[in-house]
Amino acid sequence: MRERTSGGLPYLYLAPALLLLAFLSLLPNLYSVWLAFTNYSLNHYSDYSFVGLRNFARILQGPEAVTFGRVFAWTVVWAGASVLLSLGLGLFLAILLNNAHLKGRTFYRTIFILPWAIPAFISVMMWQGLLNTEFGAINLILSNLGLDRALAAGVGWFTSEPVTTPIAWLNTPGWSHIAVLAVNVWLAFPFQLTTCLGALQSVPSDVYEAASVDGASAGLQFRRITLPLLRSALLPVLLSSFAFNFNQFAAIYLLTAGGPAVPGSEAGATDILITYSYKLAFNLFQYGMACAYAIFIFLLVATLSGVNFKLTGAFEDVN
Amino acid sequence: MPTRPNPFRLALTHLVLLACAALTVMPVVLVLAASLRKGSTLISTRLFPSFDELSLAKYQELLTQTPFLTWLLNTVIVSVVASLIALVVTALAGYAFSRFRFLGRKNGLMTMMLLQMFPAAMAMVAVFRLLQYLGAATGGILGLNSLLGLSLVYIGAGIPFNTWMIKGYVDALPRELEESATIDGATPTQTFLQVVLPLMGPILAVVAIFNFIAPYSDFIFPSVVMFEESKYTLAVGMQSFISGNFSTNWTLFAAASILGAIPILVLFFALQRFLVEGLTRGALKG
Numbered sequence: 001m002r003e004r005t006s007g008g009l010p011y012l013y014l015a016p017a018l019l020l021l022a023f024l025s026l027l028p029n030l031y032s033v034w035l036a037f038t039n040y041s042l043n044h045y046s047d048y049s050f051v052g053l054r055n056f057a058r059i060l061q062g063p064e065a066v067t068f069g070r071v072f073a074w075t076v077v078w079a080g081a082s083v084l085l086s087l088g089l090g091l092f093l094a095i096l097l098n099n100a101h102l103k104g105r106t107f108y109r110t111i112f113i114l115p116w117a118i119p120a121f122i123s124v125m126m127w128q129g130l131l132n133t134e135f136g137a138i139n140l141i142l143s144n145l146g147l148d149r150a151l152a153a154g155v156g157w158f159t160s161e162p163v164t165t166p167i168a169w170l171n172t173p174g175w176s177h178i179a180v181l182a183v184n185v186w187l188a189f190p191f192q193l194t195t196c197l198g199a200l201q202s203v204p205s206d207v208y209e210a211a212s213v214d215g216a217s218a219g220l221q222f223r224r225i226t227l228p229l230l231r232s233a234l235l236p237v238l239l240s241s242f243a244f245n246f247n248q249f250a251a252i253y254l255l256t257a258g259g260p261a262v263p264g265s266e267a268g269a270t271d272i273l274i275t276y277s278y279k280l281a282f283n284l285f286q287y288g289m290a291c292a293y294a295i296f297i298f299l300l301v302a303t304l305s306g307v308n309f310k311l312t313g314a315f316e317d318v319n
Numbered sequence: 320m321p322t323r324p325n326p327f328r329l330a331l332t333h334l335v336l337l338a339c340a341a342l343t344v345m346p347v348v349l350v351l352a353a354s355l356r357k358g359s360t361l362i363s364t365r366l367f368p369s370f371d372e373l374s375l376a377k378y379q380e381l382l383t384q385t386p387f388l389t390w391l392l393n394t395v396i397v398s399v400v401a402s403l404i405a406l407v408v409t410a411l412a413g414y415a416f417s418r419f420r421f422l423g424r425k426n427g428l429m430t431m432m433l434l435q436m437f438p439a440a441m442a443m444v445a446v447f448r449l450l451q452y453l454g455a456a457t458g459g460i461l462g463l464n465s466l467l468g469l470s471l472v473y474i475g476a477g478i479p480f481n482t483w484m485i486k487g488y489v490d491a492l493p494r495e496l497e498e499s500a501t502i503d504g505a506t507p508t509q510t511f512l513q514v515v516l517p518l519m520g521p522i523l524a525v526v527a528i529f530n531f532i533a534p535y536s537d538f539i540f541p542s543v544v545m546f547e548e549s550k551y552t553l554a555v556g557m558q559s560f561i562s563g564n565f566s567t568n569w570t571l572f573a574a575a576s577i578l579g580a581i582p583i584l585v586l587f588f589a590l591q592r593f594l595v596e597g598l599t600r601g602a603l604k605g
Contacts, residue, residue, distance in 0.1 A: 009419065009507055009508075010415045010419035010421040010424075011421070013411040013412065013414060013415035013419070014411070014412050014415050014416075014427070016407070016408045016411060016412075017408045017409060017411065017412035017478050017482060018412075018427075020404075020408060020471075020474055020475055020478060021431075021434070021475060021478050021479070023475070024471055024472065024474060024475020024476075025434055025439070025442075025475040025476065025478070025479075026434075027445075027449070028439075028442035028445035028446050028449055028475075029437070029441070029442045029445070031442070031445035031448065031449070032441070032442045032444055032445035035444060035445065035448075089339075093336070093339060096332050096335060096336055097336070099329075099332065101324035101329060102329065102332060102333075104333075108336050108340060110588075111340040111343055111344060112339070112340065112343055113587075113591070114343060114344060114347065115343060116587070117583065117584050117587035117588060117591075118347070118580045118583065118584065119532075119535060119536035119553075119554075119579065119580060119583050120536055121536060121537075121538045121553075121554040121557070121558075122557070122576045122579055122580050123346070125557060125558065125561055125572065125576070126346050126347075126350045126573075126576055127346060128561065128565070129350075129353075129561065129565055129569050129572065129573075130346055130349060130350075132565060132566065134566070135566050135569070137349045137353075137366055140366060141366065186343070186346075243436065247438045247440055247441070249440055249538070249539050250538050250539070253538070253539075254538060254558065274440060274441070277443075278440075278443065278539070281443065281444045281447075282542075282543060287444050290444050291444055291445075294441045294442070294443075294444075297441055298437065298441055301436060301437060301441075302436070302437075305433070305436040309432075318425055318428050318429055318432070319425075
């Protein structure tokens with residue numbers, strides 16, 4: 001199309017979006033950066049002032065540093081394990097479904113997309129009830145099947161601590177970590193399945209036919225054709241899913257509320273950075289500290305996005 | 320990929336898929352079963368109600384004795400307002416980025432790409448303060464406890480991603496029609512409204528639905544800015560069912576889950592193809 005330079009008209013079209021963006025996205029973000037350098041809290045609600053790097057120093061030194069280290073480590077494990085497990089399951093199911101001889105593929109796909117189609121807050125609250133220690137259906141099913149003791153003994157073997165039944169899914173450190181991860185995998189695998197299936201179906205079938213003619217086994221074809229092609233398609237998905245899970249607030253907060261409590265710390269055993277920041281702000285009214293934590297999250301997500309943009313060349317493509 | 324079907328392998332595949340499918344639907348089936356009970360508690364030695372135990376009593380109680388319908392209405396208002404405003408604003412912006420060439424275009428697009436990476440939740444304290452100010456400035460029309468104020472939060476958060484999606488769609492539209500309209504003397508705005516806008520139908524539908532589903536499904540912002548029970552959205556209201564004593568409200572909560580999930584389920588499955596394509600494409604792009 002002819003390059004049309006249309007004077008002020010483009011800016012008129014953009015004005016509403018830019019105004020709303022400036023006011024509702026840019027302004028709050030800059031404002032929360034500012035608050036991270038203040039002592040804004042319940043004690044300094046109307047008379048808060050600039051305190052320099054004090055919030056950051058508090059996070060990185062003394063007792064709070066222990067909490068920060070623990071929450072940060074769990075956030076990374078949580079996001080990493082969530083992505084790998086949901087991608088692993090999604091890829092496994094996609095490979096099974098990507099079979100022209102298989103009947104009922106639409107049926108399976110409809111079932112597998114269900115967790116994606118239910119609002120996440122509803123599913124997570126459902127799981128909270130189902131995982132209830134005394135009354136939850138999960139423990140009822142496990143004990144009916146006689147699996148609860150076996151499961152407890154199996155996990156007890158790893159943790160080298162006695163494990164009791166009924167299993168306190170949401171109230172003991174080890175089990176609550178397993179529970180939040182399991183629920184998050186249930187929530188996230190449909191998306192990974194859909195992306196994997198899309199990537200698998202984009203591989204032209206004559207590539208495989210040629211490989212078969214040359215005598216390559218199915219295993220070899222998978223390693224040499226499918227995996228390399230998937231890797232380039234899935235790496236950006238992997239990174240953006242990791243960033244997404246970093247901020248997966250609802251799955252933690254509505255299941256365990258970050259709990260169970262850890263003695264000597266405001267952050268619970270399953271708190272990730274975003275839920276802890278939320279707690280600091282709206283339960284403990286330490287707004288400045290909450291914003292300082294948000295800056296750490298921002299830096300981590302920014303780094304991941306930077307890597308992602310670099311890998312996909314997204315910036316070079318802007319046109 | 321095997322060229323001949325191996326019956327043993329196919330049977331094994333079905334077995335594995337069926338097991339996974341059963342685990343996937345299990346929580347939903349259990350909650351559906353709970354919602355059809357008469358009693359109120361989780362306490363039961365049987366997972367499924369017996370046939371003569373089946374009842375819609377919990378649904379009736381939910382609709383008549385709890386603010387469920389108010390919360391649902393609040394949620395729908397917030398989601399519809401957010402969706403409509405986002406639609407108008409990003410249709411204009413996406414079109415401008417696609418068809419016009421102007422100073423700052425490339426930087427604007429890059430800024431949008433950067434902004435879409437950062438979830439609004441990171442600025443929740445600032446959003447809370449902003450709505451506090453707005454409430455004081457507008458006499459409560461836009462502030463805390465205001466449905467309109469809450470929808471503003473979602474509009475701001477969604478603009479970058481939506482603008483990119485619409486721009487991408489318009490980029491792929493053929494330009495001949497617009498060119499002939501211009502030759503026939505149509506102004507750029509006439510061209511946009513009468514030629515391009517009708518062609519943008521599919522992408523506008525996707526954007527409208529994304530921007531309906533996102534506020535509907537959000538928990539974090541209504542929990543931060545809504546304090547009055549009459550202003551709760553479904554997410555916050557349903558949490559109030561379970562945060563007190565979950566075991567006594569379980570069946571009532573189950574009924575609310577089923578009713579609350581239906582609108583989104585229907586939308587999702589009706590438009591699955593568009594939505595899945597749009598969402599995964601957005602993800603693949605970064």
